[in-house]
Amino acid sequence: xxxxxxxxxxxxxxxxxxxxxxxxxxxxxxxxxxxxxxxxxxxxxxxxxxxxxxxxxxxxxxxxxxxxxxxxxxxxxxxxxxxxxxxxxxxxxxxxxxxxxxxxxxxxxxxxxxxxxxxxxxxxxxxxxxxxxxxxxxxxxxxxxxxxxxxxxxxxxxxxxxxxxxxxxxxxxxxxxxxxxxxxxxxxxxxxxxxxxxxxxxxxxxxxxxxxxxxxxxxxxxxxxxxxxxxxxxxxxxxxxxxxxxxxxxxxxxxxxxxxxxxxxxxxxxxxxxxxxxxxxxxxxxxxxxxxxxxxxxxxxxxxxxxxxxxxxxxxxxxxxxxxxxxxxxxxxxxxxx
Numbered sequence: 001x002x003x004x005x006x007x008x009x010x011x012x013x014x015x016x017x018x019x020x021x022x023x024x025x026x027x028x029x030x031x032x033x034x035x036x037x038x039x040x041x042x043x044x045x046x047x048x049x050x051x052x053x054x055x056x057x058x059x060x061x062x063x064x065x066x067x068x069x070x071x072x073x074x075x076x077x078x079x080x081x082x083x084x085x086x087x088x089x090x091x092x093x094x095x096x097x098x099x100x101x102x103x104x105x106x107x108x109x110x111x112x113x114x115x116x117x118x119x120x121x122x123x124x125x126x127x128x129x130x131x132x133x134x135x136x137x138x139x140x141x142x143x144x145x146x147x148x149x150x151x152x153x154x155x156x157x158x159x160x161x162x163x164x165x166x167x168x169x170x171x172x173x174x175x176x177x178x179x180x181x182x183x184x185x186x187x188x189x190x191x192x193x194x195x196x197x198x199x200x201x202x203x204x205x206x207x208x209x210x211x212x213x214x215x216x217x218x219x220x221x222x223x224x225x226x227x228x229x230x231x232x233x234x235x236x237x238x239x240x241x242x243x244x245x246x247x248x249x250x251x252x253x254x255x256x257x258x259x260x261x262x263x264x265x266x267x268x269x270x271x272x273x274x275x276x277x278x279x280x281x282x283x284x285x286x287x288x289x290x291x292x293x294x295x296x297x298x299x300x301x302x303x304x305x306x307x308x309x310x311x312x313x314x315x316x317x318x319x320x321x322x323x324x325x326x327x328x329x330x331x332x333x334x335x336x337x338x
Contacts, residue, residue, distance in 0.1 A: 032057030040118030091144035124226030206263035213273030218331025
């Protein structure tokens, strides 16, 4: 490449960077005074996102199924000088979701930001998964977000502004063994979210798809384990606690809120998730073979079979607490423990 060609290339690159920065600046806005609704906001990542939005000046409502967890979350926030409005809601019931949104709009006049974060995780071999497991995962990860989006969207479109965040997973990009209902439903959420971003951007409603990798939220206590459930818990909790692979949930929440503020189309959250997605995109066959090898190391069928056992009842006594210290601490900090 000669000098003139190099200068043209650098000029084009500089122009592209400037345009990208200008677009981001135009899309960025303040959360101060905004009305936000965070589903699955009573604990874990959802609670941290809600707290971060409140810290940046938003008026935040959180919802979940567990009224006791919601009350603990609001009390915890109040002790730190933040107000969260709790709603007990089963997001798999469209009528309940519509009623909640109608109530919140009636109180506040509008909803500016919707964060779809509620989730469920079933862990175990495919032989122990039932159709009901897939139906439940789809109800929580696809239909629940869609009910909420459809409920808030008309008033966002009428004002030609709004932010929607759909928290999927790296499991919505790469299907991981022993998490098939979770991954299938998260793939569905990614497809919905990416399509919404493409269609709604022209109307002032910016949709962000979030695909985190492993996060230290403390969630293994609330996951459901099947088959040889104690061994399934062990590998799942250990993976969740690895400091070089998993990311601190508070950092993840800050990155997600920042991406929402900028109106980004997608955020992968952690470096490990970005790297895994990039490798899978370039070498899908090699990734699939690597996952097939990993599957050979995971527990086989048996144990409790198709029965689902909560994580808090699945932890094996032989699992050293030192190895899960980070995720155990996160469970205490993020309202995962009653």
